[in-house]
Amino acid sequence: MVENSCTYPQTLVEAIRYFQDPAVCVEFMAQMRWPLGVECPHCQSKRHSFLRTRRIWKCLECRKQFSAKVGTVFEDSAIPLDKWLTAVWLVVNCKNGISSWELHRTLKVTQKAAWFMLHRIRTALQDVPFGKMGGPGVEVEVDETYVGAKAENIHKSRKERIKRLREQTVEPNSIMARYYAKTPIQGFLDREERKVRATVIPNVKRETLQERILSQVEKGSHVYTDQAMAYTHLQSHFVHEVVNHLETYVKGRVHTNGLENFWSLLKRSLKGSYVAVEPFHLFRYVDEQVFRYNNRATKENPLNDADRFLLAMHQVAGKRLTYAEVTGKAGTTPF
Structure with a gap:
């Protein structure tokens, strides 16, 4: 808090x-x-003078001037x-x-x-994850989604490029060919912490998905996924249970509906507010939605608008774009 x-x-x-x-x-x-007092961003000295007319500080150690934006x-x-x-x-x-x-x-x-x-x-x-999600007995949902334009809405020139790439790297008429024009995103939901992590990934190959699961989720966690073949052989590291979406979406506690809810919120913002998002920039839009989702108001953590604003402001330092x-x-x- x-x-x-x-x-x-x-x-x-x-x-x-x-x-x-x-x-x-x-x-x-x-x-x-600087809650403990202003310090120079160049040399970390706390010896400075404030130039009130220009609203900047001058460090008395390195002699450099700096503003609150630096x-x-x-x-x-x-x-x-x-x-x-x-x-x-x-x-x-x-x-x-x-x-x-x-x-x-x-x-x-x-x-x-x-x-x-x-x-x-x-x-x-953008949040920098500290440690892995889950733990022995903790339930973690894992799922992936695709973001991008429908084939019929893609410009002719882009369709040609996609067609050439598809012929080179994806088997025609396969499931992957259907989604080749879209960008894949993998997500994790820790049901105990009620926190989401999501990131753009280069592909949905088994080694890519499972490598990220191993890097993000503690061994021994209860991992719930859909029936995708890329998630097979996780039993050696996790208590892995599968829900077959061709038959049902919920099997007791085994489901990925929490992540499906997050995907719905993400796609609503992409389609409604931003309309057209280039794949190169997509990861930042995902980070934005992850921040809002993880800092939403709940019974356990009743954040308001001011709380979210202050949380964001504590993250502006040490980053540049x-x-x-x-x-x-x-x-x-x-x-």
């Missing part, structure tokens, strides 16, 4: 009013980043903090996400800037 959120804005309207003063924005960022996903952005903070609030609290066009109209920034802002915020929302990276010019890949 985050610190007492009652001292901060509780609604979007309150947040806009609260952050309209640039000095308040800088003070808030300093509290989020060392965060907001670094090197000319967009003021009040708009950044409003954008973060919208992303984490809009259940189906917010498109770059909607953010462009709301904040009065260009659509291009709004698009880049959203990708930076999604980078901040450059325009070269987001456009693919830096040579990065999601896998």
Whole structure:
């Protein structure tokens, strides 16, 4: 649980009013980043002076100047903090996400800037898993889904490329050929913690899926999957039980309906808010939905909008996303 959120804005309207003063924005960022006192992001010294007219600090050790944005996903952005903070609030609290066009109209920034802002915020929302899910006796659902356009909606030029690749790597008329134009995502749901992990994967081959299961799930866990052949031979590491979706979707406690619910939420946001998502960027959209799902309000953890906002703000430091990276010019890949 985050610190007492009652001292901060509780609604979007309150947040806009609260952050309209640039000095308040800088003070808030300093509290989020340095709860024990401001320290230089370059040399970690706590000896500094504050240049009030410019709202920046000057380190008395390395002599470098720094703002509240340095060392965060907001670094090197000319967009003021009040708009950044409003954008973060919208992303984490809009259940189906917010498109770059909607953010462009709301904040009065260009659509291009709004698009880049959203990708930076999604980078901040990426969770770094600590340890594996599950444990002896703990139930973990494992499933995969596919995201992408239907074959009849794909542009002719792209269809030709897919057809050539399919002929080279996928057996014609096979099940894989049906989904070759789509991007696979694998997900895990820990029923005890009620947390999801999901990531884009390069393929759905047995070695790919099982390697990720071994890296994400503790041995001895009760692993529930569908009848896919890629999940065979997991019994040597887990208590593996299967539900055959050709016959039923629930077999006692054996089902993957929790993950199916998450896939439904993910696809609703992709189709409804974002409409067209390139495979290269898909992993960030998945991270965004994972953050919202894992920080939803439950009886055990009654988070509100302010709580989610503060959780997100605690994750903005130590992460960067450059325009070269987001456009693919830096040579990065999601896998």
